[in-house]
Amino acid sequence: MSQDDGIEDTTSNASDDDDDDDDGDGGDDYDPYAPGLSEGEMDSQDLGDISPTTDPESYNYKCLSFSDAKKSLESDAKITSDKLKVSLENVQFMLHFYFYDVDKLEKVYLEDSNKVLEETNLIPKSNAKTVVMPDYCPICYDQCDLVVFNCKHSFCLSCVSTHIEIHISSGNALKIECLQCSLLLNRHFVVSCIKDVQLIDKYDKFLLKNLIETHPLYCWCPGPDCGCIVKVDFSASKPVTCQMCSTLFCYICKHNYHAPSPCTQFKNWLKKCQDDSETMNYICANTKDCPQCKVSIEKSGGCNHMCCRNCHWDFCWMCLGSWKAHATEYYECSKYKTDPSIGDGGNSARESLNKYLHYYSRWKNHIQSLELEEQTRSQINEHIQGQIKLGNGTWIDWQYLLDAVDLLLKCRYTLKFTYAYAYYLEGPWKEMFEYHQAQLEREIENLSWKIEHSKQTDTVGIVKQMNITKQKRLTLLHQFTSEGETTQLKVTSSES
Amino acid sequence: MASLAIQRVKREFKEVVTSSEAENSQIKLEMVAENLKHLQGEIKGPPDTPFEGATFILDILIPDSYPFNPPKVKFATKIWHPNISSATGAICLDILKDQWAAAMTLRTVLLSIQALLASAEPDDPQDAVVAKQYKETPEIYHMTAKFWAEFFAGGNPSSYSADLRQKVKSLCDMGIQSLDAVRALSHYNWDATTAVESIFS
Numbered sequence: 094m095s096q097d098d099g100i101e102d103t104t105s106n107a108s109d110d111d112d113d114d115d116d117g118d119g120g121d122d123y124d125p126y127a128p129g130l131s132e133g134e135m136d137s138q139d140l141g142d143i144s145p146t147t148d149p150e151s152y153n154y155k156c157l158s159f160s161d162a163k164k165s166l167e168s169d170a171k172i173t174s175d176k177l178k179v180s181l182e183n184v185q186f187m188l189h190f191y192f193y194d195v196d197k198l199e200k201v202y203l204e205d206s207n208k209v210l211e212e213t214n215l216i217p218k219s220n221a222k223t224v225v226m227p228d229y230c231p232i233c234y235d236q237c238d239l240v241v242f243n244c245k246h247s248f249c250l251s252c253v254s255t256h257i258e259i260h261i262s263s264g265n266a267l268k269i270e271c272l273q274c275s276l277l278l279n280r281h282f283v284v285s286c287i288k289d290v291q292l293i294d295k296y297d298k299f300l301l302k303n304l305i306e307t308h309p310l311y312c313w314c315p316g317p318d319c320g321c322i323v324k325v326d327f328s329a330s331k332p333v334t335c336q337m338c339s340t341l342f343c344y345i346c347k348h349n350y351h352a353p354s355p356c357t358q359f360k361n362w363l364k365k366c367q368d369d370s371e372t373m374n375y376i377c378a379n380t381k382d383c384p385q386c387k388v389s390i391e392k393s394g395g396c397n398h399m400c401c402r403n404c405h406w407d408f409c410w411m412c413l414g415s416w417k418a419h420a421t422e423y424y425e426c427s428k429y430k431t432d433p434s435i436g437d438g439g440n441s442a443r444e445s446l447n448k449y450l451h452y453y454s455r456w457k458n459h460i461q462s463l464e465l466e467e468q469t470r471s472q473i474n475e476h477i478q479g480q481i482k483l484g485n486g487t488w489i490d491w492q493y494l495l496d497a498v499d500l501l502l503k504c505r506y507t508l509k510f511t512y513a514y515a516y517y518l519e520g521p522w523k524e525m526f527e528y529h530q531a532q533l534e535r536e537i538e539n540l541s542w543k544i545e546h547s548k549q550t551d552t553v554g555i556v557k558q559m560n561i562t563k564q565k566r567l568t569l570l571h572q573f574t575s576e577g578e579t580t581q582l583k584v585t586s587s588e589s
Numbered sequence: 590m591a592s593l594a595i596q597r598v599k600r601e602f603k604e605v606v607t608s609s610e611a612e613n614s615q616i617k618l619e620m621v622a623e624n625l626k627h628l629q630g631e632i633k634g635p636p637d638t639p640f641e642g643a644t645f646i647l648d649i650l651i652p653d654s655y656p657f658n659p660p661k662v663k664f665a666t667k668i669w670h671p672n673i674s675s676a677t678g679a680i681c682l683d684i685l686k687d688q689w690a691a692a693m694t695l696r697t698v699l700l701s702i703q704a705l706l707a708s709a710e711p712d713d714p715q716d717a718v719v720a721k722q723y724k725e726t727p728e729i730y731h732m733t734a735k736f737w738a739e740f741f742a743g744g745n746p747s748s749y750s751a752d753l754r755q756k757v758k759s760l761c762d763m764g765i766q767s768l769d770a771v772r773a774l775s776h777y778n779w780d781a782t783t784a785v786e787s788i789f790s
């Protein structure tokens with residue numbers, strides 16, 4: 094047992110509830126970005142830091158149902174449709190073709206409407222050969238009534254229907270062409286050719302799906318079987334929490350939200366973790382020996398401040414160093430230090446493994462901390478319920494403690510991704526980042542410790558710690574996500 | 590197999606056999622299985638290309654959804670061309686993918702593949718190594734493509750073919766299979782040392 098003064102004895106359920114969520118990016122089972130955790134009205138205490146004026150994570154988006162998304166796409170296209178006097182359906186296709194560059198489409202269309210209609214295959218090519226109407230279907234050679242397209246190509250209805258059905262069942266609804274040239278078949282025509290109502294329904298679903306998949310401002314929620322459609326104001330690597338299934342994801346890459354790590358870097362990191370996971374398993378053990386008395390200690394809460402029950406030695410779970418050093422301003426445990434005993438030449442493989450081990454073990458540790466923090470949260474819930482039953486205050490009085498746990502989860506969530514980010518950093522920018530990372534880590538540990546040891550009296554202390562921690566997290570994100578890139582440029586240029 | 594597919598293949602088979610191109614023995618089509626699902630095509634290398642005089646066998650599979658979906662075609666004969674895999678014979682050609690139209694026939698497919706041999710598209714490559722050689726050292730590409738056509742497809746020998754055959758033989762004498770030897774030498778612009786190294790590393 095690590096803590097001498099926990100809220101409840103946690104030894105028993107710590108090992109029972111072993112969650113084997115080892116996918117490397119964890120975090121499906123909680124939602125640190127759930128609504129209700131607003132940081133907008135933060136007390137700006139004098140912390141000696143740059144006070145962020147805007148929340149770097151604020152992001153406007155809407156979760157839409159299938160029919161709402163359809164309406165929304167149509168109303169987007171309506172303005173252009175009115176302006177160009179083109180049917181809504183054709184405008185939607187032209188926009189898709191122009192990668193939703195409305196200005197460009199409108200400009201080119203007003204200059205030469207036929208050019209746009211031709212290049213998008215909405216009308217036949219002007220240089221196409223004149224077609225001699227055959228007296229039989231060129232696909233099945235049957236002599237029967239033929240359907241004539243605008244390109245003057247003609248086929249029997251049965252062949253046209255089969256052609257359409259095959260495209261729909263392969264998931265393509267947007268680009269169904271003539272059986273002989275590239276003229277597009279529009280919805281009106283397609284629907285007139287299929288009698289099966291279910292197939293029409295499927296067609297409409299795919300049509301919307303095809304449009305959304307290429308639209309920069311819409312996406313499907315990546316949550317399993319969710320089907321919700323997210324609409325954003327601008328495309329960016331920002332957090333989206335699906336209002337239907339609560340999945341938290343990055344709008345750009347659809348992975349778990351990963352600030353401050355950028356999308357491509359985070360993808361590389363996940364891949365690296367997957368490739369190397371076998372060798373790393375040993376780090377992830379949930380028990381360690383006390384560095385002083387060698388008694389085996391099990392980690393039960395998410396807090397890295399360990400206190401040996403046997404010898405009362407305070408130490409850090411990550412580096413096994415004395416906790417006293419961590420409690421100061423110069424909390425440096427998060428920083429990877431190059432082992433000075435390794436020379437410059439020869440050992441680069443070992444050096445790079447050591448570097449990776451450093452970041453990976455901290456990354457993995459935060460995944461575990463997050464899982465354990467979930468337990469802490471339910472214990473605190475039980476604890477509060479017990480207190481209320483005993484007449485010690487109401488839920489309102491205890492709300493601060495739940496808020497504190499939520500904040501803790503959110504901060505640990507960000508902290509976890511800082512290790513994926515820091516792994517790829519170099520130079521003075523890295524030093525600066527690791528300074529902020531260390532600051533955040535220190536405050537998170539303080540908050541975690543305070544929460545795990547809070548009874549009912551420490552409201553002021555916890556609220557104060559919450560404000561400090563919030564501020565540190567926002568400062569870090571503010572400086573090291575896209576908004577901070579200008580700062581990064583300044584730092585690198587002034588150093589070179 | 591859908592009746593339309595059978596009907597179409599039968600008819601297209603006849604179309605190829607009676608075509609003027611078949612008369613000039615430029616293209617040929619044969620049945621492999623009686624069910625018309627599996628066919629074997631043959632095209633002659635077009636004149637004024639490294640493939641002149643060579644004969645290439647194509648493996649053709651007809652899907653049940655034919656002609657609404659394209660036939661699956663690949664080279665059975667080894668060939669050195671930017672848009673055809675030198676390892677698998679897979680072809681990168683738009684009409685065999687999204688530019689397929691149901692009104693096309695096996696005759697148009699054979700003629701399009703023959704046309705591809707005359708005009709490579711190195712910017713849309715199937716075989717990156719060949720495409721690189723085609724762009725960077727066109728004379729080596731030409732020599733290699735001609736050698737492959739001669740070695741694997743009965744093409745006309747050229748002035749340098751004896752020299753190249755000697756290089757292949759020297760690798761075979763080291764116990765390397767002749768196909769592997771030709772591949773490695775072609776890959777490394779006929780530098781025998783690098784080719785041998787690549788095989789034994």
Ligand SMILES: [Zn+2]
Nearest residue numbers: 230233249252
């Ligand atoms: Zn027909």
Ligand SMILES: [Zn+2]
Nearest residue numbers: 244246271274
């Ligand atoms: Zn047409």
Ligand SMILES: [Zn+2]
Nearest residue numbers: 314319335338
């Ligand atoms: Zn969802």
Ligand SMILES: [Zn+2]
Nearest residue numbers: 343345346356
């Ligand atoms: Zn992302």
